[in-house]
Amino acid sequence: MPFLPTNRPRAATVTAAAAALVLGLAACAPASEPSAGASPTRQADTGLPSAHVHGLTVSGDTSQVLLATHDGLFDVTNQPAAKIGGTNDLMGFTAGQGEGTFYASGHPGPGSDLPNPLGLIRSVDGGKTWEQLSRQGExxxxxxxxTKSGIVASDGTLRTSPDGKTWTTVSAGFAPAVLAGHPDTDTVLATTPEGIQRSTDAGKTWTLEKSGPVIQFAAFANPTEAAGVEPDGTVHISADGGLTWTRKGRIDTEVQAIxxxxxxxxxxxxxxxxxxxxxxxxDGGTTFRPADAA
Incomplete structure (x- = not known):
């Protein structure tokens, strides 16, 4: 789970982040029907289709921007946002190898016949339909x-899988807020309140990069170059797969996913x-503007 953004010094950031992790896990619940007269969307004021964004994916040619939310998967390339598939609370979401392949986890939404929790599910048609792979109800x-070698995931316990069906538990000693990988490399970054944990063997072993910034959100642009955002919105770029970071600009409002x-x-x-x-x-993280003005 992401940490709370803050402008306080690093020591205070770590304390607040740890508390946020506990509160976030406690608050996690299955998606439910909105109350009478309520709307699950916030398009009128933000353009976002849901108040809870858990994942953001952009196709390699930048033609499609997808949001995984408490209310399902949405294409927000154009406005208004277009719903894809059924309503499930997609707490975890990532692109896989192959066009239109996605993996997700979370809770079933209203009308869904999927188990709770979802375990690992996969779509090969861009999120329209989902198949159950493993750990349903668990x-x-x-x-x-x-990663190039499979899947890395955390349900409070860090796990790796070569195929999404069989799993190995990793004794890592930390619970990541965000896991960032790329289908063409086995380097994985895990964001924690203590700093970036880095793996070069698809999540089997990890090293805490103590000298770098405390990154809250991370994403790979390609197999070696990554972007990271601190809890206060400060943006960094790494050209060496998360070993070192260069400070760029800043996002001046609360970030939910990158x-x-x-x-x-x-x-x-x-x-x-x-x-x-x-x-x-x-421009590589130096300046940001609304996506509809890009």
Missing amino acids: SDFHALTT AAVKGADGKPRIWAATAEGIVVST
Whole structure:
């Protein structure tokens, strides 16, 4: 689960982040029907289709921007946002290898016949339909990513899988807020209140990168280049898979999820779902503007 954003010094950030992790897990619940007269969307004020954004994915050619939310999966490339598939609370969400392949986890929504929690589910048609792979009724993976060798996920316990069906428990000693990977590398980044945990063997072993910033959200633009955002919105870029970071600009509102792809000019393009809508950077994280103005 993500930490709370803050402008306090690092020591205070760690304390607040740890508390936020506990509160976030306690608050997690299955999606439910809105009360009479209520709307599950916030399009009128932010353009976001749900108040709870858990994942953000952008296609490699930047033609499609998808949000995984408490109310299901939405295409927000254009407004109004378009719902894809049924209503499920997608707490964990990541793109897989192959066009239109996604993995997700969370809770079934109203009218869904999926088990609670969802375990690991997969779509190969862009999120329209989902198949049950494993751990149905057992795991709600809040952190989830893919690597060249398989899947890394956390339901409070860190686990790896070569195929999404068989799992190995990892004795890592931490619970990641976000897992960031890429289908073309076995490097994985895990964000924690203590700093970035980094794996180069698809999540089997981990090293705490103590000298870097405390990153809250991370995403790979390509197999070696990653973007990271601190709890206060400060943006960093890593050209070496999370070993070192270069400070760039800042996002001045609460961030809920990020995604990154490599632009035609070689610079990473970074999207962020924020409390005020989707913003994007086309200059490697130095400046951000509303996505509909990009």
